[in-house]
Amino acid sequence: MMIYNVKLCQIYLFFLVVLTFFSCKQSAKPDVSHIDLNVKIERFDRDLAQGKSAGLQQTDELLHKKYGAFYDDYMHRMVGNFEYSNTEILSTLYKDQAYYDLNKEADSVFSDMKPIEKELTQTFKYIRYYYPKTSLPRFVAFISGFAVQTPIGDNYMGIGLDMFLGKNSKFYRAIVESVPLYLSRRFRPEYIVPRTTETFAREELFKEQDEDRSLLSKMIYNGKILYFMDQVLPDGTPDSVKIGYTAKQLAWCKTFERDIWGYYLQNDLLFETDYQKIQVFLSEGPFTPGLGEKNESAPKLGIWTGWQIVRKYMQENKQVTLQQLMAEKDMQKILQQSKYKPKS
Structure with missing residues (x-):
């Protein structure tokens, strides 16, 4: 009987420790x-789509009455232009079998938006906590034939559902010449909240300054955006999804990390302002040329490094x-006070 009680106490203490641990983790935000x-x-x-049955x-x-500025932008900047009237553009869309098929798949994948609405609600509550004067935009879901993913306009944020259908969608294999697979593999539903959050942060809250032209400046700016996403995205959002890496790229x-940092230093790149020289460390791509063997390196390494510097600074x-x-x-202050010095 005594042994049973002792074991019971041990089990109780174990769960108490686990509960305390997870409570601390959850209370970080x-x-x-x-x-x-x-x-x-x-x-x-x-x-x-439903408008097809009406005139x-x-x-x-x-x-136009319901969607206002979004509708104007959609018709003349996303799927059409100002050379054609709204009714001409609508007529073209309704006659297009590809539009019908795409709309059908989007409606199937996103039959219920409540889980995404829940995550966006939590994210924007955090944003409002840190920036109380932030206005909540109007969120509008649409398809544009892969023209735009998360446009932002006059009091609205668009969510291009056709660019979040899932990496194995048949449509992405058909447009590989214009949208390479290293990009379309990220066209998955779990990317909606991170990409929407990133667009809102970059376009509405923290616009990049024109004078920030050095690689270091661009590193830190992008690192700050990703750190901001750390603080406002739902718990459990993988780092790979925040930055758009595969698990293998993140592991690389x-x-x-030490070799990447050493490469910047050895080639005097931190204060380089020639965009032709530094864009390779900031742009999308399947890998970063010049680093790693057999094209195994991750792309946009400057952005990833900036993220690590900002995390270390905080x-x-x-x-x-x-x-x-x-x-x-x-x-430079952020870099110096971060004491960033990656180890092998």
């Missing part, structure tokens, strides 16, 4: 339950708030 905010995603894609003029008027960066300077970090313009 602020409590935002008091913030009154609820994201709803409007289904322009469905409204547009073109009637559909045009109804969509961690394995060769670890070393715990008194710095997120708002202070995002407002800091002295990129």
